[in-house]
Each structure stands twice: as structure tokens, then as C-alpha cells.
Amino acid sequence: MKKIGILCASDDELAPFLPRIRGEHLSRHAMLTFHEGNIGRTQVVALYSGVCKVNAALAAQILIDRYRVDAILSAGTAGGMDPAVQLLDTVVSTHVAYHDVADDILTEFHPWMSSIYFEADAALLAAARAVQKRTAAPLRFGRTVTGEQFISERGREEILSKYAPLAVDMESAGIAHVCYVNRIPFLSLRAVTDTADHAGLAQFEQNCAAATKRSAEIVLLLLEELEQRSAESAGAQ
Numbered sequence: 089m090k091k092i093g094i095l096c097a098s099d100d101e102l103a104p105f106l107p108r109i110r111g112e113h114l115s116r117h118a119m120l121t122f123h124e125g126n127i128g129r130t131q132v133v134a135l136y137s138g139v140c141k142v143n144a145a146l147a148a149q150i151l152i153d154r155y156r157v158d159a160i161l162s163a164g165t166a167g168g169m170d171p172a173v174q175l176l177d178t179v180v181s182t183h184v185a186y187h188d189v190a191d192d193i194l195t196e197f198h199p200w201m202s203s204i205y206f207e208a209d210a211a212l213l214a215a216a217r218a219v220q221k222r223t224a225a226p227l228r229f230g231r232t233v234t235g236e237q238f239i240s241e242r243g244r245e246e247i248l249s250k251y252a253p254l255a256v257d258m259e260s261a262g263i264a265h266v267c268y269v270n271r272i273p274f275l276s277l278r279a280v281t282d283t284a285d286h287a288g289l290a291q292f293e294q295n296c297a298a299a300t301k302r303s304a305e306i307v308l309l310l311l312e313e314l315e316q317r318s319a320e321s322a323g324a325q
């Protein structure tokens with residue numbers, strides 16, 4: 089993967105990546121600022137889209153159309169849903185779905201999916217599992233669901249019962265949807281700011297900085313792993 093898009097929801101989530109980008113070039117499209125350059129030997133285009141599915145999907149399509157990225161990573165924060173998920177765990181999404189979209193919207197109409205879940209790219213997922221062995225930071229692999237609301241108590245049990253997700257956010261399914269129809273590899277790596285035991289906006293705000301840093305650390309390790317795998321593949325040819 090020669091060029092990777094790093095897509096965050098907020099400027100705070102993007103901030104840890106900016107000092108790592110070398111040869112940075114800035115450009116603007118659709119009121120968004122794109123940071124293009126290199127992290128290590130990997131070409132990246134990083135930005136924050138603003139919160140919500142539509143903003144994230146818009147940014148993802150621009151990354152694909154204008155910047156020709158080979159993959160997109162969703163980075164930043166998420167809310168913990170499964171009782172086993174702890175504060176600052178990083179949830180790596182094996183599958184992503186909308187929790188606020190009727191099931192048949194995607195299966196009976198465009199893009200005629202076989203299920204409601206967007207699957208993570210196998211190569212990116214394998215690299216993330218390798219990263220798990222290189223870090224003491226907890227990584228958890230499983231489902232993430234996306235919707236246009238902050239989940240505290242209301243709606244939690246219904247979402248858990250239907251989807252059994254590890255985490256919930258407001259952007260990842262929108263990005264995954266765009267990647268799916270464009271046949272672009274996608275992976276979400278988000279650190280947890282709040283859980284059922286530590287719920288509410290106050291918890292989110294208290295843990296946001298630490299979770300943002302944690303997610304960025306895991307994404308940077310993933311870039312290193314992908315870079316190493318690419319070098320090994322080139323050497324074997």
C-alpha cells in the first residue's frame with residue numbers, strides 16, 4: 089500500500105499525527121484541510137472531517153478521488169460497549185455496521201450487500217494483529233457500530249442485543265461504506281473514552297486526550313508494520 093489516508097473526526101484526534109508528517113503539503117477541498125507527506129517511508133494524507141457519518145464519508149471519497157489513496161484508516165476515539173472493554177483499550181474493527189440505518193437499506197438496495205456488516209481488509213487486519221504482539225497497549229478485535237448519537241445509557245442495551253459490538257462511534261461505518269463501493273481497503277482503530285461503568289460526556293472529555301494519543305500510537309505502529317511487510321515483499325521478488 090503506497091499511500092494511506094488517515095481520517096479522524098476532530099482536530100484533537102488528528103493532532104498527534106501532524107508532527108510526524110515530513111515534507112508536508114497542505115491543500116483544501118470541500119472546506120477540509122488535507123495534510124499530505126510521509127510518515128517514515130509511507131506516503132500519507134491525513135485530515136479531520138468533523139463529526140458524523142456524512143462528514144466522514146465526504147472526506148473518504150475525496151481521499152480516494154483526489155489523492156488516490158490505497159487504503160483508509162479511521163483513527164481516534166470510540167465509546168466502549170462490550171462490558172469487557174476497558175477505558176483506553178484500542179478497538180480494531182473486524183466488522184463495522186450502522187446501528188441507526190434499517191437493515192434492508194444496504195442489502196435490498198445499493199450496494200446490495202450480503203449482510204449489514206462492512207468487513208475490515210484482511211491484510212490490514214493481519215498487520216494489526218502483528219502490532220498486538222509488539223505493544224503492551226490492549227488491542228481488542230471485534231465489531232464497531234456507528235450512529236448519529238453519543239451513547240450513554242439510552243439505547244445501549246438495544247444496540248448490544250442486536251449487534252454485540254465492542255465499541256460505538258459516529259464515523260467508521262460511513263468511511264467503511266465509501267471504501268466498500270470503491271473497493272478500497274479500510275480499517276478502524278479507535279481507543280475507548282467511556283464505557284458502561286464510566287459513562288457520559290464528562291468521561292469522554294476526561295479521557296479524550298489519552299485515548300486520542302493511544303489510537304495514534306497504534307496507527308503509527310501499524311504503519312511501521314505495513315512498511316516492513318512491503319519491504320519484505322519487495323525483497324522476496
